[in-house]
Each structure stands twice: as C-alpha cells, then as structure tokens.
Amino acid sequence: MSWIVRAARAVWDFVVGDDPLTAFGVVVALGATALIAGAGAPAWWVMPLAAVALLGLSLRRAAR
Amino acid sequence: MSGQQIGLAISVFLACAVEAVEALTIVMAVGVTRSWRWALTGVGAGIVVLAVIVAALGPALTALPIDVLRVVVGGLLLVFGLQWLRKAVLRYAGLKALRDEDKEYASETDAARAAARASAGFDAYSFTIAFKGVLLEGLEVAFIVLTFGASQHDIGLAAAAAAVAVAVVLLAGVLVRAPLARVPENTMKFCVGVMLTSFGVFWGAEGAGASWPGGDAALLVIIPGVALASLAMVRWLRRAPAQRALGEPA
Numbered sequence: 001m002s003w004i005v006r007a008a009r010a011v012w013d014f015v016v017g018d019d020p021l022t023a024f025g026v027v028v029a030l031g032a033t034a035l036i037a038g039a040g041a042p043a044w045w046v047m048p049l050a051a052v053a054l055l056g057l058s059l060r061r062a063a064r
Numbered sequence: 065m066s067g068q069q070i071g072l073a074i075s076v077f078l079a080c081a082v083e084a085v086e087a088l089t090i091v092m093a094v095g096v097t098r099s100w101r102w103a104l105t106g107v108g109a110g111i112v113v114l115a116v117i118v119a120a121l122g123p124a125l126t127a128l129p130i131d132v133l134r135v136v137v138g139g140l141l142l143v144f145g146l147q148w149l150r151k152a153v154l155r156y157a158g159l160k161a162l163r164d165e166d167k168e169y170a171s172e173t174d175a176a177r178a179a180a181r182a183s184a185g186f187d188a189y190s191f192t193i194a195f196k197g198v199l200l201e202g203l204e205v206a207f208i209v210l211t212f213g214a215s216q217h218d219i220g221l222a223a224a225a226a227a228v229a230v231a232v233v234l235l236a237g238v239l240v241r242a243p244l245a246r247v248p249e250n251t252m253k254f255c256v257g258v259m260l261t262s263f264g265v266f267w268g269a270e271g272a273g274a275s276w277p278g279g280d281a282a283l284l285v286i287i288p289g290v291a292l293a294s295l296a297m298v299r300w301l302r303r304a305p306a307q308r309a310l311g312e313p314a
Contacts, residue, residue, distance in 0.1 A: 017143075019146075019147065022143065023143045026142045026268075027139065029268075030135060030138070031272075034273055037273030037274045037275075044269055047264075047269040047272075048265050048290075051290065052293045054146055055149055055153075059297055063301055
C-alpha cells in the first residue's frame with residue numbers, strides 16, 4: 001500500500017471515524033441549510049434538528 | 065471575555081485534558097517499565113512533529129474567508145462532537161465499557177515488559193510507543209485548538225487553554241506518580257462532545273448562511289439543548305434493553 005493511500009485512510013479514520021453515515025448526514029444538513037438560507041427563509045433550525053436526529057440514529061445502529 | 069470565548073476556553077481545556085490523560089498513561093507505562101530516558105525522548109520528538117504540523121496548518125486555516133472556515137470547521141466539529149457524544153452516551157447507558165486508566169496502564173506495562181529489548185542503549189519500543197501516543201493524542205488537541213481558535217480568530221486563547229490543561233494533567237501525574245484513574249473521563253468526554261456538537265451546529269449554520277435568533281446568545285440555548293437531548297438518549301438506551309427483554313417470549 002502506498003503512503004498516499006495510508007495517509008488518506010488515516011485522515012478518513014481520524015475525521016469520519018467508524019460512522020460514515022453521520023458524517024454524510026452532517027454534509028447533507030449543511031447543504032440543506034445553505035439552500036434554505038439562499039432562498040431567503042429562516043434556516044437556523046436545520047442544524048440542531050439534524051444533530052439530534054443523527055445522534056439518535058447513530059446510537060440506534062450502535063445499540064443493535 | 066465574551067460567552068463564545070468562555071465556551072471556547074472550556075471546550076479546549078476539557079478536550080485537551082482528556083487527551084493529555086490518555087497520553088500520560090501511555091508514557092508512564094513505558095517510562096516506569098522500560099526507560100524514562102527514551103520514553104521522554106519519544107515525547108519530545110512527538111511534540112516537535114506536532115509543532116511542525118500546527119505551524120503548517122495554522123496559517124492556512126486563518127487565511128480562509130470566515131464563512132468558508134465556519135462551514136468547514138462547523139461540519140468537522142459536528143462530526144467529531146457526535147462521535148464523542150455517541151461513545152459517552154453508550155458508556156453511560158452501559159452498552160460500552162468505561163475506559164479504565166488503571167486497566168489501560170496495566171495492559172501497556174504488560175506489553176512493555178513482554179517486548180524484547182535489543183541492547184542497553186537506544187530503546188526503540190519506549191521511544192516509538194511514547195512518540196505515537198503523544199503524536200496521536202496531540203493531533204486531536206491540535207485539531208481542536210486550530211479549528212476553535214481560527215473560527216473565533218483567537219488561536220492564542222485556544223492555545224492557552226490547551227497549555228493549561230496539559231500542565232494541570234502533567235502536574236497531577238507527577239504528584240500522584242500513577243495513572244489518573246480518578247479523573248471522571250466519561251463525564252469530561254460527554255461535556256466535550258456537547259460543546260463540540262453545539263459549536264459545530266452554531267458555526268456550521270452561520271457559515272451556510274443562516275442567522276441565529278439572538279445572535280451569539282443562541283449558544284446559551286443550543287448547549288443545554290444538546291446536553292438535555294443526549295441525557296434523554298442515555299435514559300432511552302437504558303430502558304430499551306429492559307423493554308426488549310419484556311417483549312421477548314419466555
């Protein structure tokens with residue numbers, strides 16, 4: 001394995017960890033916030049809602 | 065000092081203290097059982113590599129436009145915070161073993177005694193284990209210091225909070241001369257998870273273009289809100305196995 005692949009894997013493990021779905025959910029939530037705010041509507045509620053939902057889903061997966 | 069600065073200092077202090085306890089456990093284990101000289105040399109080498117990484121990444125981060133920085137940092141902090149919270153909630157609910165520094169210390173010392181020693185000179189094992197411990201735990205500290213500090217244009221405050229945390233843990237380690245098993249590590253991890261998640265939510269939303277009702281004061285609602293939601297999940301997970309057991313046929 002080349003050092004680039006090893007470095008990329010280390011960065012992935014460091015940032016994303018063992019729950020890639022949560023990381024993906026955060027990216028989707030940020031995108032949704034940008035879209036709603038761009039349309040001129042209040043968008044502050046998206047991130048708190050997403051954080052609680054993502055934590056709940058992640059815990060449900062881990063508890064199974 | 066503003067509310068955001070107090071939050072920044074507390075978050076960085078707690079996160080760095082947790083990482084410092086973990087690094088101290090590793091270094092003490094190899095130092096006591098094998099060689100203090102080479103364990104401390106490994107610590108020094110780890111700190112030098114960390115300083116190079118921070119010096120390279122710090123200016124690059126602060127050069128980014130504030131909105132880009134906040135959306136990237138907010139997203140990363142949220143991912144990190146949710147990981148910390150998930151582990152802490154699972155530990156509180158009894159679904160994951162609590163980290164025990166005494167057990168960790170015993171396991172490290174056993175491994176250190178079992179590892180072969182090539183000669184009386186350079187002890188590669190002590191050096192490598194101490195170096196890796198300091199570098200890996202230190203990277204998390206550096207990440208938190210840089211992201212929090214850069215997002216508030218206050219890397220100095222973040223670095224000072226980190227330095228105080230490391231100094232407190234080191235002093236405690238020197239005084240008790242044992243792994244810091246009495247540190248309520250899961251409680252600290254829970255608090256850090258709440259803070260990282262809350263700041264991630266706040267900065268992520270701001271960076272993506274949202275405006276918070278009340279401005280910075282919104283953090284005073286977000287932080288307790290995240291804490292309460294997480295505690296509710298601990299209760300939910302504690303009750304879930306009992307409910308599953310009740311529902312199962314005898």
